[in-house]
Amino acid sequence: MNQQWITFANTIKELYKKEYVPLHEPTFDEKEIEYVTDCVKSGWVSSVGKYVDRFENELAEYTGVKRAVAVVNGTAALHIALKVAGVKPNDEVFMPSLTFVATANATSYLQAIPHFVDVSIETLGLDPEKLEEYIKVIGKMKNGQLVNKQTGRIIRAVVPMHTFGHPVDLDPLIELCERYNLVLVEDAAESLGSYYKGKHTGGFGSVSAISFNGNKILTTGGGGAILTNNDQIADYAKHLTTTAKVPHRWAYEHDEIGYNYRMPNINAAIGCAQLQKLPKFIEQKRQLTLVYGDLIKRLDGVTLFNEAIHTKGNYWLQSLILEETFSRDAVLEFLNENGVMSRPIWTPMDELGQFQQMPKADLTVTKRLKNSLINIPSTPLEVK
Template sequence: MNKQWMQFTDEIKDMYKKDFVSLHEPTFNEKEIEYVTDCVKSGWVSSVGSYVTRFEEDLAEFVGVKRAVAVVNGTAALQVSLKVAGVEANDEVLMPSLTFIATANAVSYLGAIPHFVDVNLETLGIDPIKLKAYLESIGELRKGELFNKKTGRRIKTLVPMHTFGHPVAMDDLLAICEEFQLILVEDAAESLGSYYKEKHTGSFGKVSALSFNGNKIITTGGGGAILTNDDKLADYAKHVTTTAKIPHKWEYQHDEIGFNYRMPNINAALGCAQLEKLPAFIEQKRMLVNKYEALVDNLAGVKLFKEPDGCKSNYWLQTLILDNNNNRDDILTFLNNNGIMSRPIWKPLHMSDIFRNSPRSDLYITDILNKYVINIPSTPIKEV
C-alpha cells in the first residue's frame, strides 16, 4: 500500500490521539454516572421508572413527533412498528437490500417477506425513480391495496432506511406510497439527529424505529424506540411490548400474544444523559467530516460521501467511496492491520443464503456499492 494510505492512517491516529482507533465508541462522562447511579439507588431499574417516561418524552420532543415508546433494541422497535402498521404474515415489505440484516429480520419475525429494491448513489438509500418504474411493472392495485402480480401476495409497506444517517428522498417516497397505497414505516435506526428539508427523519412514517445500540450516535447500552404521531398506535405499541398485559393492580391477564420488549429504566437513565449531549455530538461529527474531507483529498480515486442536497445528516458513520482502481479488500486489510478499524458496507441481503429466494428488483447500484464502500472511524471528538 502506498505512502498516501500510510499518511492517512497516521493522521487519523493523531486526530484521535490513539494507536488503535475503533470504528465508533460511546462517549460517557459524569452525567451518565449521575443518572445511572440515581436510578440504581431508587431501586427502579427494570421496565417501570421515571427515566423511561422522561426519555420517551424528551425523545419525542427532539424528533418532533407526538409519541415515543422505548424498547429493548432497534430490531424490536422495527418489528413492532411494522406490526402496529398492519403488516401480516405473507405480506411483502419493500426495503433496500443494502441495509443491516435487522431490517429484514424484523419483517421475517412477523411471517412477512422482505422484497428488495435498489438504491441510488445520491443518498445510498432507496431510489424513488427505479422504485416507481418497478412497481408499475410488477404491481396491481385491487380495492385500494397493492399486490405483486408475480407472487400474488399483498405488498403492504415501504421501509426506507437512512444509510449511515443520510436522509433518503422522503418527498418522492411519500408520493409513491400515496400512488401505490403503501404504508411508510421508516427504519431510522441510524439517523437520530438527521433532517430532510428541516424535518427530522423518523417523523415521516406512519410509524418509525430508532436504535440506541452501543455504536449509535447516542446509546442506552442496548435499546430502541418506536415513533409515531398516532396516539392509538403508540398506545398499542406500548401495550404489545409490555406482554400485552391488561392493566390491573394485581391480576395478570393478557389479551393477545405480546412481547417483553420494554426498555429498562436503567438503560433509559443512560439515554437521558446521552440525549442531552446529542446536539454537541452532531456538531462534532460535522467537524470531523470536514477534517476527513481534507485528508481524503490526498487519496487517489477516493471520495468522501457527503450529505444529500437539502438534508442535514448526523454523519453517523464516515463513508469512503472507492473507484475501480482501488481494491476494497486490500485497503481494508491495510487499515485494520495498521490500527484503523474499518469495515465494508453490509453484504447486500439478496446475496445472503437466508434471503436468496426473496423477491427483488434489479439491484445494479447495490451490487456496485457493495464493492466500493468503506466505513472509517467516526467517534465524535471535541477537537479535530
C-alpha cells in the same frame, strides 16, 4: 498500499491520539454515572421507572413527533413498528437490499416477505424513482391494494433505511406510497439527529424505529424506540411491548400475544444523559467530516460521501467510496492492520442464504456500493 495511505492512517491515529482507533465508541462522563446511580439507588432498574417516561418524552420532543415508545433494541422497535403498521403474514414489504439484516429479520418475524429494491448513489438509501419504475412492471392495483403480479401477494409497506444517518429522498417516496396505498415505515435506526427538508427523520411515516446500540450516535447500552404521531399506534405499541398486559393493580391478565420488549429504567437513565449531549455529538461529527474531507483530497481515487441536497445528516459513520481500480478488501486489510478500524458495508440482503429466494428488483447500485464503500472511524471528536 502507497505512502498516501500510510499518511492517511497515521493522521487518523494522531487525530484520535490512539495507536488503535475503533470505528465508533460511546462517549460517557459524570452525567451518565449520576443518572445511573440515582436509578440504582431508587431500586427501579427494570422496565418501570421515571427515566423511561422521561426518556420517551424528551426523545419525542427532540425528534418532533407526538409519541415515543422505548424498547430493548432497534430490531424490536422495527418488529413492533411493522406489526402496528398492519403488516401481516404473506404480505410483501419493499426495502433496500443494502441494509442491516434487522430490517429483513423484523419483517420475517411477522411471516411477511422482504422484497428487495435498489438504492440511490446520492443518498445511499432507497431510490424512489427506480422503485416507481419497478412497481409499474411488477405491480397492479386490486381492491385498493398493490399486488405483485408475479406472486399474487399484497405489497403492504415500504421501509426506507436512512443509511449511516443520511436521509432518503422522502417526498417522492411519500407520494408513491399515497398513490399505491403503501404504508411508510421508516427504519431510522441510524438517523437520530438527521433532517430532511428541515424535519427530523422518523416523523414522516406512519411509524418508525430508532436504535440506541452501543455503537450508535446516542447509546443506552442496548435499546431502541418506536416513533409515531398517532396516539392509537403508540398506545398499541406500548401495550404489545409490555407483554400485552391489561392494566390492573394486582391481576396478571394478557389480552393477546405480547412481547417483553420494554426498555429497562437503567438503560433509559443513560439515554437521558446522552440526549443532553446529542447536539454536541452531531456538531463534532460534522467537524470531523470537514477534517476528513481535507484529508481525502490527498488520496487518489477516493471520495468522502457527503449529505444530499435538502438533507442534514448526522454523519453517524463516515463513508469512503473507492474507485474501481481499488481492491476494497486490500484497503480494509491495510487500515485494520495499521491501527485504523474500518469495515465494509453490509452484505446485501439478497445475497444471504435465508433471503436468496425473496423477490428483488435490479440492484445495480447496491452491487456497486458493496464493492466500493467502506466506513472509517467516526467517534465524535473535538477538532482543534
